[in-house]
Amino acid sequence: MASKATLAGEIVSAYRDVTSYPTPTSADINISEGQATVVLQTLWSQHDLDRKEKTTLLRSHTINIATGSTLGKLGPQEVKNELWNKVSPSGKLRAVVRTGKDKQNEDKHYIEIFDSTRKLKTIDILALEKHGKIIDNDGQFGSFEWSSSEGHLLYLAEKKKAKTGSYFDPKAYKDSGSGDDDLPNEKPDLVRRGDEFEHIETWGEQLTERVHPVVCVLDIESNTVSVLENIPDDESAGQAMWGPDDAGIVVCTWKHSPYRLGLKFCCQRKSALYYLDLQKGSLDLLSQDGRAVRFPRFSPDMSKLIYLDVPEGGPHNQCARLVKIDWATRNRQVVVDEVKHAPDLEFPGIYTYNLARQVWFDDNIHIAMSTSWRSISAVIVVNTDNGKITRLEVDTADTQANINPQASYGFLGVKRNVVMMYYSTLNQPYNLLLAQVNDPSNLSSISWIYPDDHMETLDWLTFSVLVHKPSKSRINPKYENVDYESILCLPKQSQSGTLPPLIVFSHGGPNSVFDTSFNIISAFFCTCGYAVLMVNYRGSLGFGQDSILSLTGNIGTQDVMDVESAMVEVIAKGLVDGSRIFKFGGSHGGFLTTHLIGQYPDTFRAAATRNPVVNLASMFSTTDINDWIFAQAALEFDYRTLADDKLLPYLWLCSPMSHIDKVKTPILLMIGLDDKRVPPAQSFEYYKALKARNVSVRCLTYPKNNHSISDVDAEADCMVNTIVWFNNHLP
Ligand SMILES: CC(=O)N[C@@H](C)C(=O)N[C@@H](C)C(=O)O
Numbered sequence: 001m002a003s004k005a006t007l008a009g010e011i012v013s014a015y016r017d018v019t020s021y022p023t024p025t026s027a028d029i030n031i032s033e034g035q036a037t038v039v040l041q042t043l044w045s046q047h048d049l050d051r052k053e054k055t056t057l058l059r060s061h062t063i064n065i066a067t068g069s070t071l072g073k074l075g076p077q078e079v080k081n082e083l084w085n086k087v088s089p090s091g092k093l094r095a096v097v098r099t100g101k102d103k104q105n106e107d108k109h110y111i112e113i114f115d116s117t118r119k120l121k122t123i124d125i126l127a128l129e130k131h132g133k134i135i136d137n138d139g140q141f142g143s144f145e146w147s148s149s150e151g152h153l154l155y156l157a158e159k160k161k162a163k164t165g166s167y168f169d170p171k172a173y174k175d176s177g178s179g180d181d182d183l184p185n186e187k188p189d190l191v192r193r194g195d196e197f198e199h200i201e202t203w204g205e206q207l208t209e210r211v212h213p214v215v216c217v218l219d220i221e222s223n224t225v226s227v228l229e230n231i232p233d234d235e236s237a238g239q240a241m242w243g244p245d246d247a248g249i250v251v252c253t254w255k256h257s258p259y260r261l262g263l264k265f266c267c268q269r270k271s272a273l274y275y276l277d278l279q280k281g282s283l284d285l286l287s288q289d290g291r292a293v294r295f296p297r298f299s300p301d302m303s304k305l306i307y308l309d310v311p312e313g314g315p316h317n318q319c320a321r322l323v324k325i326d327w328a329t330r331n332r333q334v335v336v337d338e339v340k341h342a343p344d345l346e347f348p349g350i351y352t353y354n355l356a357r358q359v360w361f362d363d364n365i366h367i368a369m370s371t372s373w374r375s376i377s378a379v380i381v382v383n384t385d386n387g388k389i390t391r392l393e394v395d396t397a398d399t400q401a402n403i404n405p406q407a408s409y410g411f412l413g414v415k416r417n418v419v420m421m422y423y424s425t426l427n428q429p430y431n432l433l434l435a436q437v438n439d440p441s442n443l444s445s446i447s448w449i450y451p452d453d454h455m456e457t458l459d460w461l462t463f464s465v466l467v468h469k470p471s472k473s474r475i476n477p478k479y480e481n482v483d484y485e486s487i488l489c490l491p492k493q494s495q496s497g498t499l500p501p502l503i504v505f506s507h508g509g510p511n512s513v514f515d516t517s518f519n520i521i522s523a524f525f526c527t528c529g530y531a532v533l534m535v536n537y538r539g540s541l542g543f544g545q546d547s548i549l550s551l552t553g554n555i556g557t558q559d560v561m562d563v564e565s566a567m568v569e570v571i572a573k574g575l576v577d578g579s580r581i582f583k584f585g586g587s588h589g590g591f592l593t594t595h596l597i598g599q600y601p602d603t604f605r606a607a608a609t610r611n612p613v614v615n616l617a618s619m620f621s622t623t624d625i626n627d628w629i630f631a632q633a634a635l636e637f638d639y640r641t642l643a644d645d646k647l648l649p650y651l652w653l654c655s656p657m658s659h660i661d662k663v664k665t666p667i668l669l670m671i672g673l674d675d676k677r678v679p680p681a682q683s684f685e686y687y688k689a690l691k692a693r694n695v696s697v698r699c700l701t702y703p704k705n706n707h708s709i710s711d712v713d714a715e716a717d718c719m720v721n722t723i724v725w726f727n728n729h730l731p
Contacts, residue, residue, distance in 0.1 A: 006529070011723050014527040015049075015716060018520050021429035021455075022046035022057055022076070026137075026357075027412035027420040030091055036066040038418055040434060040451060044076065052713040056080070061451040065418060065436050068449040083109070083136040084144035084155070092116065095153055097125075097134050097144065109134050111153065113220060123223050130225040131216055132158030133209070139354055140203070140263055141213045141238030147246040152217050154240055154249060159212040159227075164196040203236070203254075204262025204624030205677040205707050215240045215251055215276075230276050230283050239295060244302035244327065248277040250286065252293055258639045262624030262677065264707075265353070265509070266316045268292045273307055286325055288332065294320075295355035299364040303327050306335070306359075306367060306384060308350065315552060315631050317511040319349035319545040324384050335384050341481055341544045347380075347389050348373060351513070351541040358413035366440035368392060368419060370411040372542030375465050375485045377408035377515040379421055381440055390443050392419070394433070401448060404428070406465055408517040424518040426489055427461040428454075460492040461526045463516065468566050476538070476558065479550035484543065486535040486566045487514055490575060491526040500531040501580035501605075501730060504567050504596075507534070508587030510559060510632065511548055513541040521719065525584075528723045531576045537562035537592075553634030555588075556654040560595045564603075582726045583665070586610030587678055587707065591656060594686065597667065598659025606729035608668040608722040610709055611678045614686040616651040617643060624676040660689045666696035668725040670718045672705035698725065 022044035030039040044057040057076035064071055079085075083097040094114040102108050108127075113120045125134065135142040135156040145154040169191070203210040213236045215228040228249070231237050235253035242249055254263065254271045263269055273287035273296055287293045291309040298305050305327060308320040322336035339349030351372040359367040361381075368381045379392040396405040404425045412420040419437050424430045434449045469483050476482065491500050503525050507514050514534040522532045536543070537559045539551030551558055571578035583604045585593045590612020597607050613619060616629045620643040623629075630637035633654060635647065643651060652658055667690065671683045683699070690697040700721060702714040709718055 006727060008720070008724065011528060011720050011727075015524055015719055018523040018527060019047040019049065019716070021518065021520075023518075024410070024412065024422045024430055024432065025056075028087060029413070029415045029418055029420060030087065031065075031416050031418060032091065036064050037071065038063050038065050038434075040420060040432075042412070042420075042432065043079065047712050047716075049712060049716055052711070054712055056082075061432075063434065063449060063451060065434075065449070068447060070449075070451050073451075083134055086144055086146060088146045088150045089148055090150060093120075093146075093150060095144070095146065097136075097155070107133065111218060121220075121223075123218070125218070125225065128223075128225050129160065131160050131214060131227055134216075135210070135213055135238075138207070138210075140207060141210060141236065143238070143240050145240070145242055147242050149246055151221060152219055152246065154242060155216055155218070156213045156238055156240060157216050157227075158210070159214045162195070163191040164198070165191040165193055166196055167194045169193070201256070201260045203260055204264060205675070206264040207262070208674075208676065208706075210236070210263075212256070213237050215249065228276060228278075230281055231274070235272075241296055241298060243275060243298070247279060248275055250275050250296045250298075250305060252296065261627055264677070265512070266625060266628075267294060267310050267320070267353075268312060268314055268316055268318060270312050284330075286330070286332070287323075291321075297355065297357075297359050297367070298327075299360045300362060301364045303364060304384065308352070308355065310338075313627070313631070313637070315511050315548050316625070316628060317351065317353070317509065317541055318548055319351060322350060322382060322384075335387050336382060336389065338545050341479075341546045343481065345374070348542055348544045356411050356413040358415055359411075361414055361437065361440045362417050363440060368411050368414055368440075370409065372513045372515060374542050375487055375513070375515055375536055376406065376542075377410060377517055379409040379411045381443060383441065388441075392421070392437075392443055392446075394423070394448055395446075401450075402454070404516075406463075406516050408515045410517070424455075425516050426463040426487065426519055426522060427458040428456075429458075429518045431455045458523065461489055461523060463487055463489045465516065466566070466570070468562070468569060470538070470562070471565065474558070474561050474565070476550040476554070479538075479546040482538050482543065482547045482550050484536055484538045484540065484547070484562055484566075486533055486570070487516060488570055488575070489522050489526050489532040489534070491529050491531060494529070499575065499577040500529060501582065501726075502531045502533060502567070502570070502576040502578075503582045503584050503726070504563060504604075505532050505534045506537065506559075506563050506583075506585040506589040506592040507540070508585065508589040509541075510537070510539045510551060510555065510588040510591075511541055515542075524719055525723070528727075530582070530723075530726070533567060533570055533576075535563045535566045537566075552632055555591070555632045556595055556656070559592055560599060563592055564596060564600060580605055580730060582729075583607040584609070584722065586612070586670075586709075588613060590614075590678075594656035594663075594667075595659065597665040598656050598663050601662045601664045604665045605731070606666045606668070606726055608670070608725055610670045610718060611672055611675050611680075611707055612656070612669070612683060612686065613678050614682050615655045615657040617648050617655065618685060619678065619682055620651065622679045622681060657686070657689065660686075660693065663690065663693070663695050666725075666729055667698075668722060669697065669699045670709060670721070671699065671701045672707055672709045672714075673701055673703045674705060675707040677707040 027042045040061045056079045060074040062072040096112045100108040111123045240251040273293045275284045296307040305325040310318045319338045342348035394403045590609035593609040627637040669683045
């Protein structure tokens with residue numbers, strides 16, 4: 001791999017290198033009772049820079065679980081146009097949701113059923129006109145589940161939309177009964193006249209196609225679809241699962257009224273977990289009032305249901321509780337509570353944006369999941385009877401395994417006690433690992449199987465995790481003991497012995513976290529000769545709920561100073577060149593970037609930022625999550641709240657814009673023109689203010705890109721331009 005890339009061609013090829021490593025996204029295992037051979041199928045995501053898209057790759061490993069030997073490998077092969085692909089509980093059938101277009105270029109969704117030798121049937125599902133598009137595995141609403149009898153499929157789809165037309169269209173009628181229209185009731189295909197331009201509320205950033213998801217059941221025998229009607233019409237449904245004996249379903253819902261607030265990255269939204277009894281048609285609330293819910297999962301014997309909850313409202317991601325419902329009694333019990341403070345390496349609580357579909361071991365007692373544990377992504381096994389938590393990881397004393405003690409792990413699922421995971425580090429791309437764990441209460445002597453040869457270690461990057469204690473003046477009096485961390489990545493030492501320039505990288509959220517997993521951006525910056533300091537300032541996930549709460553009401557000061565002091569500590573170690581410092585980060589990380597160049601105008605050579613929050617006062621009325629501003633500013637929010645004359649001065653003072661007159665640092669602004677979270681106007685406001693002050697600013701705009709600017713070509717352009725911008729400002 002490259003040493004230092006400086007020319008545009010070298011930078012591009014460095015980016016190609018670091019994006020050539022795929023990331024595992026899901027796994028499925030086929031294992032028959034009593035058999036030693038398992039077939040592990042994994043899906044991976046990889047950038048294809050030439051096709052300008054992310055490709056989904058399927059890999060298949062046949063493994064003898066007793067000996068650990070890999071008997072065969074297939075793939076990677078590309079998977080296209082599949083929304084879901086799921087094997088039935090017996091392993092005999094497979095259901096696929098496939099997308100396509102017809103000759104008129106209209107969207108098609110097909111459900112295809114296979115057995116082991118042939119395709120049994122294809123159902124043209126949209127042609128049935130029962131609902132809109134089927135929802136994919138979007139991490140928010142989508143689920144796709146075989147019934148235990150294998151006769152039905154449960155999934156989420158958009159509610160069927162009424163057809164709308166113009167007042168001037170002779171074929172259009174209005175069915176609301178309020179207008180002056182003659183409405184032939186027998187008309188099967190009503191078209192609502194005059195509603196064609198009605199505003200449609202959506203679930204916001206990255207969920208702009210989600211309006212009103214409903215639960216659907218397909219009867220495979222008769223090819224008929226039922227849309228379940230017992231869920232209140234004012235609630236969108238998601239994450240549906242079959243209950244015991246297929247007699248009902250459990251489902252999460254999110255209320256529409258008074259208006260929808262964005263759901264992406266927002267685990268605290270008002271929501272409920274219900275049981276819908278299909279025979280009685282009744283709907284029972286399972287979750288606790290005032291708690292926001294996610295990820296219901298039944299135990300294999302269907303006697304227990306677990307899910308995660310956090311308080312409703314407040315910061316957008318928080319320490320979650322693991323809750324268990326005993327199905328027979330419907331008794332609800334908190335298995336793992338919120339952790340307020342976790343000194344040193346103690347368990348800091350549960351933090352996750354996702355939960356694997358298969359989390360239960362066969363004993364119906366233990367579950368496994370990924371969670372942030374300070375700056376590491378860990379896999380934990382939880383005893384749901386007594387709440388005992390054990391970390392599931394490779395024993396680093398096992399020299400044969402040769403795994404870095406700071407490695408991050410991700411959990412893919414468990415089936416018949418075969419656990420599927422992956423690990424990686426900042427200098428080692430993702431590797432699979434697998435183990436038979438017959439006694440989940442004893443994780444001490446697990447024989448891990450590595451289905452692939454170990455992925456190479458990238459010798460041009462080294463990293464270390466640093467702990468930072470806030471200095472006396474920076475201690476938060478309400479949360480005195482909260483510390484924080486950063487991860488320092490160093491590029492290969494230059495032959496001349498000169499110290500590398502440093503990029504100070506802050507994450508967004510602010511309630512998210514950097515971990516030691518392989519990170520394309522940091523690897524890329526290091527290949528280009530820069531050291532990277534990834535700062536998990538107070539407020540990051542994985543450090544206890546107190547850390548999250550310590551930041552509310554202190555954004556723009558506590559987080560800014562945490563980042564600046566971590567940087568000063570690292571410079572003092574003499575590992576980086578303190579005279580060549582750069583700042584990078586997006587969203588709330590852009591808020592920190594623009595704050596830092598305003599509050600420390602002589603520190604940074606240049607800065608680059610993606611969709612930065614620059615002015616809370618003007619963002620309030622334009623973002624899909626106006627409550628975010630209130631939560632982070634520790635102000636009460638209800639849906640009627642406005643940024644009025646009392647609040648505006650405060651919001652202004654918390655904002656980077658209030659420091660604009662001090663800014664001297666040249667800055668690159670990268671803007672997703674379809675960003676609903678931090679609308680483009682934020683960056684344009686900053687751009688104009690800098691132009692008017694004669695500060696060097698360059699602005700790149702990415703049409704059809706949202707807040708994450710994650711289209712492959714757009715992301716690549718951002719990364720290469722960032723390094724070119726920094727290189728141009730190196731002395
Ligand atoms: C909750 C949320 O989306 N906050 C944004 C302001 C933000 O910082 N987003 C992060 C997750 C990002 O990196 O885009």
